[in-house]
Amino acid sequence: MPIDPNYRTNRKVVSEQNGIKIYEPYNPPKQLGIWGTIVGVDFDLCIADGSCINACPVNVFQWLDTPGHPASEKKAFPINEQACIFCMACVNVCPVAAIDVKPP
Numbered sequence: 602m603p604i605d606p607n608y609r610t611n612r613k614v615v616s617e618q619n620g621i622k623i624y625e626p627y628n629p630p631k632q633l634g635i636w637g638t639i640v641g642v643d644f645d646l647c648i649a650d651g652s653c654i655n656a657c658p659v660n661v662f663q664w665l666d667t668p669g670h671p672a673s674e675k676k677a678f679p680i681n682e683q684a685c686i687f688c689m690a691c692v693n694v695c696p697v698a699a700i701d702v703k704p705p
């Protein structure tokens with residue numbers, strides 16, 4: 602199942618890290634929800650493939666350690682989502698369709 606494209610309106614913001622919003626469900630370490638608003642990554646789907654990190658021309662992502670998460674123990678954190686140029690490379694390469702990008 603891919604990331605919910607309507608999460609920005611369907612889900613509550615429950616936390617924030619480095620200015621990046623975290624959308625429910627958030628029960629760490631096993632449930633981490635969706636991180637980011639311009640560039641959203643469903644951390645519960647992310648398997649730490651890393652293709653998005655390699656594909657992004659403007660370095661939106663950086664690895665974040667998430668020990669104890671069942672899908673992977675690190676995630677592609679969209680810490681620089683403000684830099685996104687909407688090329689959609691990350692969306693297209695993600696093997697588990699964990700990323701949704703929407704201009705503000």
Ligand code: SF4
Nearest residue numbers: 657685686688689691
């Ligand atoms: S859409 Fe392009 S610029 Fe934006 S985060 Fe994805 S790869 Fe980076």
